[in-house]
Amino acid sequence: MSLVVVGTVAFDAIETPFGKTDKIIGGAATYSGVAASFFTKNIKLVSVVGDDFPASFIKDLNTKGISTDGLQVKEGQKSFFWAGKYHIDMNTRDTLDTQLNVLLDFDPVIPESYQDCEFLMLSNLMPSLQKSVIERLRKRPKLIVMDTMNFWMDTQWDALMDTISLVDVLTVNDAEARQLTNEFSLVKAAQKILAMGPRYLIIKKGEHGALLFNKEQVFFAPALPLEEVFDPTGAGDTFAGGFIGYLAHTRDISFDNMKRGIIYGSAMASFCVEKFGLERMLNLTQAEVEERVQQFVDLVQFDIELV
Amino acid sequence: MSLVVVGTVAFDAIETPFGKTDKIIGGAATYSGVAASFFTKNIKLVSVVGDDFPASFIKDLNTKGISTDGLQVKEGQKSFFWAGKYHIDMNTRDTLDTQLNVLLDFDPVIPESYQDCEFLMLSNLMPSLQKSVIERLRKRPKLIVMDTMNFWMDTQWDALMDTISLVDVLTVNDAEARQLTNEFSLVKAAQKILAMGPRYLIIKKGEHGALLFNKEQVFFAPALPLEEVFDPTGAGDTFAGGFIGYLAHTRDISFDNMKRGIIYGSAMASFCVEKFGLERMLNLTQAEVEERVQQFVDLVQFDIELV
Numbered sequence A, B: 001m002s003l004v005v006v007g008t009v010a011f012d013a014i015e016t017p018f019g020k021t022d023k024i025i026g027g028a029a030t031y032s033g034v035a036a037s038f039f040t041k042n043i044k045l046v047s048v049v050g051d052d053f054p055a056s057f058i059k060d061l062n063t064k065g066i067s068t069d070g071l072q073v074k075e076g077q078k079s080f081f082w083a084g085k086y087h088i089d090m091n092t093r094d095t096l097d098t099q100l101n102v103l104l105d106f107d108p109v110i111p112e113s114y115q116d117c118e119f120l121m122l123s124n125l126m127p128s129l130q131k132s133v134i135e136r137l138r139k140r141p142k143l144i145v146m147d148t149m150n151f152w153m154d155t156q157w158d159a160l161m162d163t164i165s166l167v168d169v170l171t172v173n174d175a176e177a178r179q180l181t182n183e184f185s186l187v188k189a190a191q192k193i194l195a196m197g198p199r200y201l202i203i204k205k206g207e208h209g210a211l212l213f214n215k216e217q218v219f220f221a222p223a224l225p226l227e228e229v230f231d232p233t234g235a236g237d238t239f240a241g242g243f244i245g246y247l248a249h250t251r252d253i254s255f256d257n258m259k260r261g262i263i264y265g266s267a268m269a270s271f272c273v274e275k276f277g278l279e280r281m282l283n284l285t286q287a288e289v290e291e292r293v294q295q296f297v298d299l300v301q302f303d304i305e306l307v
Helices: A028-036 A055-063 A101-105 A127-136 A150-155 A157-164 A174-181 A186-194 A235-250 A255-272 A286-300 B028-036 B055-063 B101-105 B127-136 B150-155 B157-164 B174-181 B186-194 B235-250 B255-272 B286-300
Strands: A002-006 A010-016 A024-026 A043-050 A066-074 A081-086 A093-099 A117-122 A143-147 A169-173 A200-204 A210-213 A218-221 B002-006 B010-016 B024-026 B043-050 B066-074 B081-086 B093-099 B117-122 B143-147 B169-173 B200-204 B210-213 B218-221
Touching (some): A028 A255, A055 A066, A117 A127, A174 A186, A210 A255, A235 A255, A255 A286, A286 B218, B002 B028, B002 B127, B028 B055, B028 B117, B028 B255, B043 B101, B055 B066, B143 B235, B174 B200, B186 B200, B200 B255, B210 B255
Parallel strands (some): A002 A117, A010 A081, A117 A143, B010 B081, B143 B169
16 A cells, blocks of 8 residues: 655756755655655655656665656656746745756656555646546545646646546645635635535645645644745645655544644645755654654644633 | 723724725724723723713723723814725735824823733834833833834834833734844744843734744744634734733733733634624624634644654
8 A cells, every 4th residue: 555646856946045056856746755755665656757867866765665666767858847036035936947848748657566556646737647647546545635736727727627626635825725716715715625526625825834624624734933944945745745644654534634644744844945955855854853743732732721 | 900901092994895984993902902801800991082082982991891090081182093995815904094183192191090000001002102101100010011013113213122122022913023123034033022122022923823932932823714804903902902811811921821812812803803893892702702712722733642
């Protein structure tokens, strides 16, 4: 029984008020997979890279318990590349360059060894490709989590709605929740999105935390107040990876366990933003994760005896 | 032993995307006093109004356990009046009209019966007037909470710094915390503000909740996700009133009790925004308050057993 993570494995070039990088390794599935690997060692990656992608990093992923049998390496082609620049508030960014390269004709291949998929993480990707992965798994996973973004709302509305209707948990940010529903109130937006198919909705609010909704309940997890957000790239993917990794580890998809998953996801994301790209995630210990989760407990814990 | 609330008692005219009001009763001290009256019945108001202010409302305050011996009524003068318009996100507003009227030469009078003040709420007001109230109390209160706003940062920096250095708890919003310190990170801003004098700092983030800092600890309380924010006027003052009212009721100024105070303050504020002006606060029951606090518990409560 495994966790399959589908999405981009890519190069990024990042500029923030604190500095800039050359090409470094990024991609939604990379962040999600690495974050999930802190909780489970049975992770299977579906993605595509060019022959410019370092084999050593693929080995690093394997060492973390991430199978790359479903990672296609396209000879003579280049990996997906994104360059962006963050502004001082770190909530807005400009895309400086996007080179789709291998993504242009990506057709996800599901190795036979992936058919035991119990948890499926559909990281941000063309909605039709996300759907194709669901269809290519012979048995429906116990839980399908889907991330998406405003770009697909602007350009592939029908395909997006189609895929959203098939998943259990949708994750979007607050602006995207509003765009999806034309509702300013996140509570109203949540109810509309839950009517589109997903049983659970996570609304990510960056530095302001995250909300988990089902039709009856709502849970809020703060982001950890940080001295510095150095680079937000991959924070949302890291959050999602921590979330589904924790659920896969515990194999419990109750609302109460999803709360814990969100706390673990938030803890992972709080590390991710401390350094450029994956740097902090690749130098993170289990003990640090547990210590940070304790900080979340301290941050929100209070006792009130109601009269 | 009493809670003294200092600040404006005024008229407002409010426009939101949901509608508009004629002149209705408002004012920072009004909101704070009414919110605090849910927790303690020994509240003493220091403010000033003109003879246009309805005596019936002053009686209503008395019925709620709010003494108005320190509320000056200036014959032949008009009450402070503010008119404003909120935009769709409810976080930004334009001031349409400000008529200072009686505020122009307001000189706070502290009746002898107020000298037992144990908790002092300095609602938003000219910093020099806030300071004069501290000076006119013969015995320093057990806890002084001060609210302020960007306007005084722009126009009366030195007087503001002077007053801030005298208080125990400062409440500002996130933009104001950044303006006070030139720090974008709220964690860094908090440490700088705590170095200005206050032992505690509350940063209000509107729909994103509130943070409580001292030099060693931080606590986060969310805002309740609401279907609709109808009118945010007075929400911050209501929050502060609920906070200090709860502390005055329990007479416990520990960090742990301040956490509870913030939850109660957040609960009160979540009611305030449901209707125009004070309307919801004047039609609120103790049972509803307790029920809402339970919603806050449910919203953030999770159990994690750390390994």
